[in-house]
Amino acid sequence: MKILVTGGAGYIGSHTANRLLESGFEVVIFDKLTTGFRNAVPSNAKFIEGDIRNEAFLADVLISEKIDAVIHFAAKLNVKESTLKPLDYYDNNTGGVLTLLKAMETAKVQRIVFSSTAAIFGDKVQDRAIFEDDPKAPLNPYGYTKLMSEQILQDASNVGSIKYCALRYFNVAGASDSGNNGQRTADAFHLIHLGVQAAIGKRKNLQLFGTDYPTKDGTCVRDYIHVEDLADIHLLALQYLLAGGDSNYFNCGYGFGYSVREVIEMIKKVSNTDFPVIEGERRPGDAASLVADSSKLKSVLNWKPKRADLELICRSAYQWEKSLKE
Ligand SMILES: NC(=O)c1ccc[n+]([C@@H]2O[C@H](COP(=O)([O-])OP(=O)(O)OC[C@H]3O[C@@H](n4cnc5c(N)ncnc54)[C@H](O)[C@@H]3O)[C@@H](O)[C@H]2O)c1
Structure with a gap:
């Protein structure tokens, strides 16, 4: 085929x-x-x-x-x-x-x-x-x-x-299990990609948009x-x-979400760095929380998630970004 x-x-x-x-x-x-x-x-x-x-x-x-x-x-x-x-x-x-x-x-x-x-x-x-x-x-x-x-x-x-x-x-x-493939996009705009770039020093800091959302810690939640x-x-x-x-x-998605602050903390943990985070106003067009119900995916396609682990996702993205720099 x-x-x-x-x-x-x-x-x-x-x-x-x-x-x-x-x-x-x-x-x-x-x-x-x-x-x-x-x-x-x-x-x-x-x-x-x-x-x-x-x-x-x-x-x-x-x-x-x-x-x-x-x-x-x-x-x-x-x-x-x-x-x-x-x-x-x-x-x-x-x-x-x-x-x-x-x-x-x-x-x-x-x-x-x-x-x-x-x-x-x-x-x-x-x-x-x-x-x-x-x-x-x-x-x-x-x-x-x-x-x-x-x-x-x-x-x-x-x-x-x-x-x-x-x-x-x-x-x-995240990046591949083998470490041979990951996000190469020159113009990063996704949180984890931006975060790992800040962790390896490709960016001076990471901007956090909005701390007053009706979520667990005031920052946006994503799956x-x-x-x-x-x-x-x-x-x-x-x-x-x-x-x-x-x-x-x-x-x-996995059916559970993490806040921007939780993701930033995880990137700092896996990279063992403490890059500066600049807190600012909300960005227009950002929903407070977006989490998938994935029960249909599991029942119709018999999908079994294997990597539903924020630490694994952030670690693989960090290692990939570091390998691009080396
Ligand atoms: N990355 C995410 O978090 C995310 C979330 C939701 C949906 N998506 C969707 O997933 C798909 C892939 O996203 P990605 O993150 O891999 O982005 P990407 O930018 O890495 O990949 C998109 C690819 O499409 C190619 N492309 C764009 N316009 C084209 C055209 N007119 N003709 C031929 N090639 C063209 C680009 O060169 C690029 O290789 C997109 O449709 C995107 O909307 C991505």
């Missing part, structure tokens, strides 16, 4: 590509290398440089490579940038899904696993874990690009032969999922679709 992985030169895509290869799939990575890296592509995967909005080229690739299914990671994902350049985000993320689905239709490829996000939920549910069917109310254009993409997938699936799984990731972090556990979920979702499973969507 041959899988096209769009965005497979990026952080989550490259980890998933490795998992697919280990499981016996052939992998073709299709990436524009905007935020991805050529050296993140596994040596036993084929690499094709291209833009997912180039429908004709994509259709050619799907046909000539005899692709059986697609895992679609390629997207822009900087929330702040999406508020400044919303049209670029709709064009790349939502427009990209449209061209990809049209190319898949031409090439008669009918299965797709899609990278969605907890950002589709906004801040409607703050006091408990979020279920798949909870209200959707994105707080920024990035979240809307993904919610609109889910809608397009659902509409296409209702009338055609496309079957999809939308995976709504909560906060993804951090290890990138390797998330790679397992992609494999399970793909196998589910290939076995004839119907279109579906899953919240991807």
Whole structure:
């Protein structure tokens, strides 16, 4: 079986590509290398440089490579940038899904696993874990690009032969168990990535946005999922679709959250450093708490988390960041 992985030169895509290869799939990575890296592509995967909005080229690739299914990671994902350049985000993320689905239709490829996000939920549910069917109310254009993409997938699936799984990731972090792969993104904007960069001295300090949220210690709470556990979920979702499973969507997290302060303390512990933390005002668009209810993932896909441990996540991210510096 041959899988096209769009965005497979990026952080989550490259980890998933490795998992697919280990499981016996052939992998073709299709990436524009905007935020991805050529050296993140596994040596036993084929690499094709291209833009997912180039429908004709994509259709050619799907046909000539005899692709059986697609895992679609390629997207822009900087929330702040999406508020400044919303049209670029709709064009790349939502427009990209449209061209990809049209190319898949031409090439008669009918299965797709899609990278969605907890950002589709906004801040409607703050006091408990979020279920798949909870209200959707994105707080920024990035979240809307993904919610609109889910809608397009659902509409296409209702009338055609496309079957999809939308995976709504909560906060993804950590590096591979082997220490050979992790987050390379030059422009870091995720807490754990920023924190480990502060710990190794790549940044002077770490900024903490908002200390007056209605949470256990006043800082935002997030559900951090290890990138390797998330790679397992992609494999399970793909196998589910290939076995004839119907279109579906899953919240991807562990079902418990940590506050920003708890994460910072953990990074300081695993790195044995005490980098400065600058406390500031809340940032617009940040929900107080985002925690996934993952019972559907466990019951339908039989997912068993293996790395639900903040210390392990922070330690692997720290060691990876240190290895990049060395
Ligand atoms: N990292 C997270 O915490 C997180 C959380 C929720 C959802 N997601 C989603 O997961 C997916 C992967 O995120 P990531 O963290 O690995 O980011 P990343 O930036 O490392 O990877 C994205 C990849 O997509 C490629 N790309 C972007 N636009 C493209 C285009 N038009 N054509 C071809 N390639 C293109 C980039 O070059 C990059 O390799 C994204 O869809 C993102 O929205 C990530």
